[in-house]
Amino acid sequence: MFKKNVVASFLLILVMLLAACTEGTNVDGPSKKTEGSSDSDGGDKGALIIGFEADATTLMANHDVNYTTDTLIRNIYDPLIDREGKTGDFVPVLAEEWKNIDEKTWYLKLKEGVKFHNGADFNAESVKYSIDYILNEENGSFYRSRWANVSEVVVLSDYEVEIHTSVPFPSLIQRIAEDLLIMEPGYVEEVGIEKASREPVGTGAYTFVEWSRDNHLKLKAFEGYWQGKPQINEIEFRIIPEFSARMSAFMSGEIHMFKNIPVDSVEQFDSDEVKQVSSSRINYLALSNLVDGPLKDVKVRQAINYAIDADELLETVLNGYGTRITGPLSKINADYAETKDYGYDPDLAVQLIKEAGYSPEEISLTLDTPSGRYPMDSHIAQAIASQLQSIGLNVKVQVNEWGQHLEKIQKRETGDMYILGWGPAFDGQSTIENLFTQNAPYSSFYHEDIEKEIMEVNQLFNQDERHAGYAKIQEKLVEQAAWVPLWQQADLYAVSKSLNFSPRVDEKMNVFEMSWN
Known part of the structure; x- marks a missing residue:
C-alpha cells in the first residue's frame, strides 16, 4: 500500500531541492531593496518598462491565439467589445451597441470619428476586413476554427455591419470580445502582410515605435486617440523569459512591473509592491x-x-x-x-x-x-x-x-x-x-x-x-x-510604488488604464 504522507514528504523534499536550484531563490540572487534605493520608484517616470515573459510571435492582429501576443498588441489595436477589468462583463469599445436579429444574424453599430494611427477613418469596412482576414484560409489565422460558423460580414452603412452565420452562433459576442482586433485595410493592402506584421497600425492608445524580436517592443502615446491622450507617454515591453531575471530587474529598478512573482519569493517584496487577483x-x-x-x-x-x-x-x-x-x-x-x-x-x-x-x-x-x-x-x-x-x-x-x-x-x-x-x-x-x-x-x-x-x-x-x-x-x-x-x-504582480495599476481578471495589461502616482 502507498502511504500518502510518505509521498508528500518525498514531494516536499523534491520541491525544496528544485527551489534551491532556482536562480530567483538562490542566496546569491537579488536581495530585498533597502529603503531609499533608487530602484522601482520609477526614475524620471518617462517610459513605463514592463518585464514580460515572452515575445509576441507577430504584431498582426487576428492571427495568433497566444496570450503574450494578444497582451502586447492590444495596446496598438482596439477591439469592438471588451470586458470590464474586475467583473468580466462586456463593455462597448469601437462598437457602441449590438443585438441579435435572429439566430443567424447579429447587428453592430460602430463608433464614429475614430482615426487609425495613419489618419485613415475607422468604419464598417475595417470591421469586415478584420473578420475576413480570420476567415481567409490562406492567411493561416489560428482564430479561424473559432470563427468557422461565420459565413459573411455585410456592410450596411459606414458605421453599421451585420454578421451572418451558417448555424446558430449564440456565443459570437464572446468571440468578438476575446478575439477580434481592428486592422486598417488600406495600410495592410499597401505594405503587405509581412510588413504589417512587423510595423502595425491600429486605432489603439499607443503607436508602434520599434520591435527588436525577443528583446523589446517600444510604443508611444497616440495623441489623436479617441478616448483622449494616454497619461503614460512611452511603453517598453522588455522580454525577460526567466523569473529570476525579471525579479532582479525589478529589484534594481530597471523595470516598473512584471507578472508572476515566484511564489517562494513574495516575502522579498514590500507588501505595497505586490498586487494579486x-x-x-x-x-x-x-x-x-x-x-x-x-x-x-x-x-x-x-x-x-x-x-x-x-x-x-x-x-x-x-x-x-x-x-x-x-x-x-x-x-x-x-x-x-x-x-x-x-x-x-x-x-x-x-x-x-x-x-x-x-x-x-x-x-x-x-x-x-x-x-x-x-x-x-x-x-x-x-x-x-x-x-x-x-x-x-x-x-x-x-x-x-x-x-x-x-x-x-x-x-x-x-x-x-x-x-x-x-x-x-x-x-x-x-x-x-x-x-x-x-x-x-x-x-x-x-x-x-x-x-x-x-x-x-x-x-x-x-x-x-x-x-x-x-x-x-x-x-x-x-x-x-x-x-x-x-x-x-x-x-501575482510586482508593481512599482510609482505606478497606478489594477490587475484585471483577464490578465490584460492595457497601459491606457495606468498612470504614474
Missing part, C-alpha cells in the same frame, strides 16, 4: 489522445488522475496561490458545473494500469512544459513526474521555450502530456470547443460522440438548455479523464 486562467495537465501511446486508453488516463495529488502540488509547490479545480472550467466561468474529483489513490492507479494490459514499469511517458510562462510551471512538471514515478511509471520532463512549446502543441508534436494554461475563460464554449475538439489548434483530446455533443450545445440560444448541455459535457470529459485539472491561477 484571481485570474480567469486555468492551468492543467493535458493527457493527449491525439498522439500515439498508452494515453489513448481511458483507463491509463484515469490512472494518471488518481496518481497525481493536485492538492499537494498546490500547497507545496505553489504555496497555496491558486484555487483547485476538478473539471475543465473554474467557478468564475458562467457555464461551470460541479464535477467529480478523482482524489489521490495510487493503489487504484496501479490497478487501472494493469486492467489496461500494462504494468507501470512498461509505460514510458514524456511531459512537456514551458519554463517561466506560468507560476512555477517547470517545478510543477518535475513534481508531477515524481508522483507518477512513485507508482512505477517512467516519466521524462521536456522543458521548452514558450514559443516552441506552443508550436509543438499546434503541430501535435508534444509528448504524451503537457502543461498548459487557458484563459480568459469566462464561458464554456471558449474553453470546451477549443480544447476538446479534433481540429482546434490547442486541443489535446478528441472523442467523436463528445465532439458531436459540443457542436450541438454550441448552437443553443436558450441559456438554461445551454448551461445544462455544458454540464453534461463537463461530466463526460472528467469521466474520460481528458485532463488532469489543476487550478485556477492566482496572478
Whole structure:
C-alpha cells in the first residue's frame, strides 16, 4: 500500500531541492531593496518598462491565439467589445451597441470619428476586413476554427455591419470580445502582410515605435486617440523569459512591473509592491489522445488522475496561490458545473494500469512544459513526474521555450502530456470547443460522440438548455479523464510604488488604464 504522507514528504523534499536550484531563490540572487534605493520608484517616470515573459510571435492582429501576443498588441489595436477589468462583463469599445436579429444574424453599430494611427477613418469596412482576414484560409489565422460558423460580414452603412452565420452562433459576442482586433485595410493592402506584421497600425492608445524580436517592443502615446491622450507617454515591453531575471530587474529598478512573482519569493517584496487577483486562467495537465501511446486508453488516463495529488502540488509547490479545480472550467466561468474529483489513490492507479494490459514499469511517458510562462510551471512538471514515478511509471520532463512549446502543441508534436494554461475563460464554449475538439489548434483530446455533443450545445440560444448541455459535457470529459485539472491561477504582480495599476481578471495589461502616482 502507498502511504500518502510518505509521498508528500518525498514531494516536499523534491520541491525544496528544485527551489534551491532556482536562480530567483538562490542566496546569491537579488536581495530585498533597502529603503531609499533608487530602484522601482520609477526614475524620471518617462517610459513605463514592463518585464514580460515572452515575445509576441507577430504584431498582426487576428492571427495568433497566444496570450503574450494578444497582451502586447492590444495596446496598438482596439477591439469592438471588451470586458470590464474586475467583473468580466462586456463593455462597448469601437462598437457602441449590438443585438441579435435572429439566430443567424447579429447587428453592430460602430463608433464614429475614430482615426487609425495613419489618419485613415475607422468604419464598417475595417470591421469586415478584420473578420475576413480570420476567415481567409490562406492567411493561416489560428482564430479561424473559432470563427468557422461565420459565413459573411455585410456592410450596411459606414458605421453599421451585420454578421451572418451558417448555424446558430449564440456565443459570437464572446468571440468578438476575446478575439477580434481592428486592422486598417488600406495600410495592410499597401505594405503587405509581412510588413504589417512587423510595423502595425491600429486605432489603439499607443503607436508602434520599434520591435527588436525577443528583446523589446517600444510604443508611444497616440495623441489623436479617441478616448483622449494616454497619461503614460512611452511603453517598453522588455522580454525577460526567466523569473529570476525579471525579479532582479525589478529589484534594481530597471523595470516598473512584471507578472508572476515566484511564489517562494513574495516575502522579498514590500507588501505595497505586490498586487494579486484571481485570474480567469486555468492551468492543467493535458493527457493527449491525439498522439500515439498508452494515453489513448481511458483507463491509463484515469490512472494518471488518481496518481497525481493536485492538492499537494498546490500547497507545496505553489504555496497555496491558486484555487483547485476538478473539471475543465473554474467557478468564475458562467457555464461551470460541479464535477467529480478523482482524489489521490495510487493503489487504484496501479490497478487501472494493469486492467489496461500494462504494468507501470512498461509505460514510458514524456511531459512537456514551458519554463517561466506560468507560476512555477517547470517545478510543477518535475513534481508531477515524481508522483507518477512513485507508482512505477517512467516519466521524462521536456522543458521548452514558450514559443516552441506552443508550436509543438499546434503541430501535435508534444509528448504524451503537457502543461498548459487557458484563459480568459469566462464561458464554456471558449474553453470546451477549443480544447476538446479534433481540429482546434490547442486541443489535446478528441472523442467523436463528445465532439458531436459540443457542436450541438454550441448552437443553443436558450441559456438554461445551454448551461445544462455544458454540464453534461463537463461530466463526460472528467469521466474520460481528458485532463488532469489543476487550478485556477492566482496572478501575482510586482508593481512599482510609482505606478497606478489594477490587475484585471483577464490578465490584460492595457497601459491606457495606468498612470504614474
